[in-house]
Amino acid sequence: MIRINENYQSLQASYLFSDIAKRVAAFQKANPGKKLIKLGIGDVTRGLPDACIKALHAATDEMASDSTFRGYGPEQGYDFLREAIAKHDFQARGANVQPDEVFVSDGAKCDTGNFQEVLSLDCKVAVTDPVYPVYVDTNVMAGRAGNWNKETGRYDGLVYLDGNRENGFIPALPTQPVDLIYLCFPNNPTGSTATKAQLQQWVAYAKANKALILFDAAYEAFITDDTLPHSIYEIEGAREVAVEFRSYSKTAGFTGTRCAYTVVPKECMAHTGSGEAVSLHALWNRRHTTKFNGVSYPVQRAAEAIYSPQGQAQIKQLIAYYLNNARYIREKMTALGYACIGGDNSPYIWIDGKSDSWAFFDKLLNEAAVVCTPGAGFGKCGQGYIRISAFNSFENVQEAMERISAVLR
C-alpha cells in the first residue's frame, strides 16, 4: 500500500496570505469602486531593466536558429553567468568566491527549501522568529521539526531565536547547541540588518559548534550603508561554515522571470556519523545535477546583463526608486509616533503597531483601504507588528501614507 510522508500532516496550514486575501475580498465587496493600495506581499511592480529586456530578445533570437540554438545547458549554470557572479558580487567586495562554487537556480525559495536535503534528518535546526516560513515548513516536511505544540504555538523540535524590540530583531546566539542555522539579512520580514561584528559572532559560533549557517542574502542589493556586509563571505572563516543564497527577484525585478543562485564554498564541510568530513559542495552538486536541469537560457542571459555597465546603472535606479518609497513610508510612520525597523537598507518597514497585528491590519484596510502584512503571520515574536512593503509606485505610496496618516493621526 502506498503511504504518504506523514510529516506533511504536522504542517500548520499557513492562513496568513489566504486570510489576507479573504479580508481584502470582503472589503472590496463592501466597498465597490474604492481604490485599494497593496503594500502587503513582497512582489516588485516595475518593468525589467532595459539591459535585461535586450538580452532576453537577443537570446530568444539565438533560440530561433539551428546554428545558435541552445539545448540542455550545464545544470549549475553557464560559465558566462557564474563568472560574472563571482567577479561582481563577491570578488569586487573582497570576498573569495570562485565561479565553480556558484550554482545558478530558478529561485532562492527553491534553494533555501531544498538545501536541507543533503543534511541528516536528526540535525538540530535553529530559526529566527519572526521567520520566512519556507525555512520552517521544509524542515517540517523532512521530519526535523517534531510536533506542533498548540500551547507554545511552535514546533517542539526546532530552536527559535527570538527577535524583539530590545535586540532590534537581531536575535542572540542560541543558548543550546544547534547544528543548522537559518539567517536572513537584510531580514524578511523585519528589514533588520546585521553588522560585520554581528555576523562574526555567528561565524565564530558555527566554527566552535561545527554548525552550518544557511545565509539568505536575497535582499542584499538594498543595503546602502557602506559598513554593512552584503555577503557572509566578507567575514573571515565563513567559507568553512556557511552557504549563501542570492536572488535576482528583488535586485532586478526577476520575481516573474526566475533566476537565483547559491554559493557553496569548497571548504564548507559536514560530517558523517563517524566524524569524517564531507564536502557540501560535492553533495549539493550531486543533488543539483540529479534533481534540476538548469535555468532557461534566455533568462541566464538576462541575468548576465545585470552585470553590464548599463545593467548596473539600471538596477541601481530601480532599487533607489523602491528605497525612496521605503524612506518615505518610514518617515511618515515615525512622524505618526510608530517605532520602525528597516526601510533604510531594506524594502520592508517593520512597524510596532502598539496593538494586535490583525487589528492594526484591519484598521488600515477598512479605514485607509491599504493592505499591509500582519507581523503575527511570521511567528509569535511578530505579534503586535505589521510589515509594509515599498514595492509599489511612489504615487501610490504617497496616497497610501496620506490615507494612513488621516486614520492614525
Added chain:
Amino acid sequence: MIRINENYQSLQASYLFSDIAKRVAAFQKANPGKKLIKLGIGDVTRGLPDACIKALHAATDEMASDSTFRGYGPEQGYDFLREAIAKHDFQARGANVQPDEVFVSDGAKCDTGNFQEVLSLDCKVAVTDPVYPVYVDTNVMAGRAGNWNKETGRYDGLVYLDGNRENGFIPALPTQPVDLIYLCFPNNPTGSTATKAQLQQWVAYAKANKALILFDAAYEAFITDDTLPHSIYEIEGAREVAVEFRSYSKTAGFTGTRCAYTVVPKECMAHTGSGEAVSLHALWNRRHTTKFNGVSYPVQRAAEAIYSPQGQAQIKQLIAYYLNNARYIREKMTALGYACIGGDNSPYIWIDGKSDSWAFFDKLLNEAAVVCTPGAGFGKCGQGYIRISAFNSFENVQEAMERISAVLR
C-alpha cells in the same frame, strides 16, 4: 555537529556520460580535424518553433513596461497554460484531466525526482531495467534503495523489472508486492512503447495492490501509431492510481528553455499508516507551493503558443523531422542485420549490438567517428545494447549511417 544525509554515500557515481566524454576527448585528440557526429545524448538540435519565438518576444515586451509587467505568478502555473494543457493534451484524447490538476514546472527531471518526497520513506519501489537513472538516484538519496550490492550490480532495496529481447523491453508485472512503480513510455532509453492493454494491466495491478504509478510520458509526442495511448489517463481507473509527467523538452525543443508539467488527479490517493486515504493532489500542491516559485512568465507564454494552430503545425513538423531520422537509422541498422526496438514511436533506437555495449560504442567511435550511448549505462539489462538518438540534422544522420555501414558491413 552538522551531519550529512548519509544516503548520498550509497549513490553509485554515474560514469556513463563522463566516461563517454573521456573517450570522445581521447579520440578527438588522436584524430584532430576528424568530424565527429554525436548521436549520443538525448538533446534536441533544431531551433524553437516560430510560434514560441514570437511568444517569447511578446512576453519579453510585456515585462519591459510597468503596466504589463508580471511579478510572481501562481506556483502551479498560469491558468492560460493549465487550461490549454487540459484541453489539448488530455480532453481532446478523451482523457479526463482538469486544469487545476496540472502543475506547471521547469522540468520533468525535477518532477520525477521530487515527487517521491510526499511519499513514505519505507515504501517499496519498483523500477524497470534499463532505467532513466533519476528514478533510482532520487530514491537512493531518500534512503529507499538500501545498499548497493556489488555482486548483483543493483540496490538491495529496489525491485527491478527486467526488460529484454523476449518481452520487447516491456517488463512484466512484479512478482512481489510493490508500492511505487516508475514507468516511462515511450521509453527512455529503449524506445519501447506500451499498448492500452499493457497499461491496463499496470493500472489493474496498482488498484489491486493500492500501489502508485509514476508515469513518465516525456516522449509521447513521438507516438505515430494511433492505437497507442499518449497518456495513462486514457486507461479507465488510472486517475485513482497514477501521476503523469510531461515535458516540452522533446515535444517542442524546450531542453534549454525549460518547461514541463505534472498531472495529479484529485482522486489519486495515498494512505497514512492507519489506513486513512490522503489526497496526493493536496500534498503535491503543498510541496510545489513551498519549494517552487513558478516557471518564468515568458517561458509559460512560449509553452502556451505550442497549442496555437501555428504552434501545433510547427511541432508536428519538428517531430516528423526527428522521426524521419529515427526511421532512417532503424532501417539502416536493420539492413545491417541488427535487431532494433524504438525509432518508430520514439526518437531513440535501441540496438542489440551482439557484443559488449562499450566495445560496440568504441568500435563506432574509433572506426566511424560516431558517438552513441552504451546500453549498459542504463542498467544491467542494457548490456549488449546501444542507444542511437535521432536528434541531429538529417545530413549528419545520413553521413553517420554511411560511416557505420562501412564499418559494420
